[in-house]
Amino acid sequence: MPSSPPPPLRCPLCGEQLTVRPLAGEGSRPALVCGAGHSFDAARQGYYNLLVGKGTVFEADSADMVAARFNFLDAGHYRPLAEAVAAAVAARVSAGTPFTVLDSGTGTGHYLRVVLDDVRRVSDDVTAVALDISKFALRRAARLNPEAVNLACDVWQPLPVADAAVDVVTVIFAPRNASEFARILRPDGRLVVVTPRPGHLASLAALAGMLSIEDQKDARLAESLAPYFLPESARDVDIRLVLTPREMADLAYMGPAGHHLDREALAAKLDTREPDSEVNALFRLTVFRPARRPE
Ligand SMILES: C[S@@+](CC[C@H](N)C(=O)[O-])C[C@H]1O[C@@H](n2cnc3c(N)ncnc32)[C@H](O)[C@@H]1O
Ligand SMILES: [Zn+2]
Incomplete structure (x- = not known):
């Protein structure tokens, strides 16, 4: 169920x-409604579809790619990263003060789950909103984070969120x-x-014939957010993974390369290698503060 107080939508x-x-009776579903009579019913899986108009042309992650992401993250391989994100968010929460977090491109909701568990230790007056354009991802996210309002919407369109209403926005590879x-x-x-650093999953990229991670230089990241944000702090999170061929296949398949990879062919190719492979995940977590608003 969505959290209380009401989300700033x-x-x-x-x-x-x-x-x-709220539910009007047996068999009914909750809906988001406005004073002008527009109404957006919750999907059976619990998220709301706020996609209107044509939107961005977009190749959404397939159900299989989302399943690979869910399996990989659920096994805890990226736990240190989730903890780093949660710590960065929890640092902004004060006991007894309402707090609103929005996870943009939430995917399966994995990181938001860890964030919410952490911030709830400080305050229980927490509102969570999660956005994604993929309905396959949102089905998972709504199941994992039922206390969040999970919204299907396009981040390149005006967001269905009120002005100056959110304390922290998280964006993890989105x-x-x-x-x-x-x-x-x-x-x-x-x-x-959170962005990948050069060398992220390099040995997997070489094996699976994936494009290696684009060099997301700090300057380029800051540039993409200027003039609205200024970098405040950054920390690197490095994780040395030792993975089975199946886990390697999930890891390759859950990212953008998944659109072009045949998962079974890849798993078969990886199966011929040593039982476990080592691969390094290299992340940077950067906290930005809003610059003075452009007039
Ligand atoms: C690489 S995944 C990361 C998901 C999640 N943050 C995680 O790390 O597990 C990128 C996510 O961004 C979402 N996404 C891509 N383009 C989007 C858009 N225009 N609007 C909203 N979500 C988008 C995708 O559907 C996908 O779930
Ligand atoms: Zn309306």
Whole structure:
């Protein structure tokens, strides 16, 4: 069920405030409704579809890619990264003060789950919103984070979120709409971004014929968020993974390369190698603060 207090959402059609209309009786589903009468029913799986209009042309992750991501993350391989994200968010929470977090490109909701478990140790007055364009991902996210409001929407469109309503936006390997994040964040809010560093999964990329990770130089990341955000702090999280061929296949398949890979062929190819392979995951977590708003 969505968290209480009501989420700071606005109608994608008219901009009025959206509120959660609770279940009206047996067989009914909750809905997000605005004062002008627009209504968005919860899908059976618990997320709300706020996609309106044509939106961005987009090759959504397939159900299999989402399943690979779920399996890999659920096994805890990236736990140190999830803990680093949760610590960065929890650092912004004060006991007794309402707190709103929004996870953009939430995927299966894995990181938001760890974040919510952590921030709840400080405050139980927490509102969580999660966005993604993939319905396959949102089905998982809504199951994992039922206390969040999980929304199908396109981050490149105006976000269905009120101005200055969010304390922390998290973006983990997902697209960043700097002007919209700046609009929805409170002036003292923070944007927490995770990106891969050069060399991330290099040995897997070589094996699976994947493109190696683009060199996301700090300057380039900051540039993509300027003039709305300024980097405040950064930390690197390195994880040495020892993986079975199946786990290697999931890891290759869950990323952007999954669109072009045949998972079974890849698993078979990897099976011919030594039983376990070593691969290094190299991340950077950067915390940004809003710059003074451009006039
Ligand atoms: C690499 S995955 C990362 C998911 C999650 N943050 C994680 O790390 O497990 C990128 C996510 O961004 C979502 N995404 C891509 N383009 C999007 C868009 N235009 N609007 C909203 N979500 C988008 C994808 O559906 C996918 O779930
Ligand atoms: Zn409306």
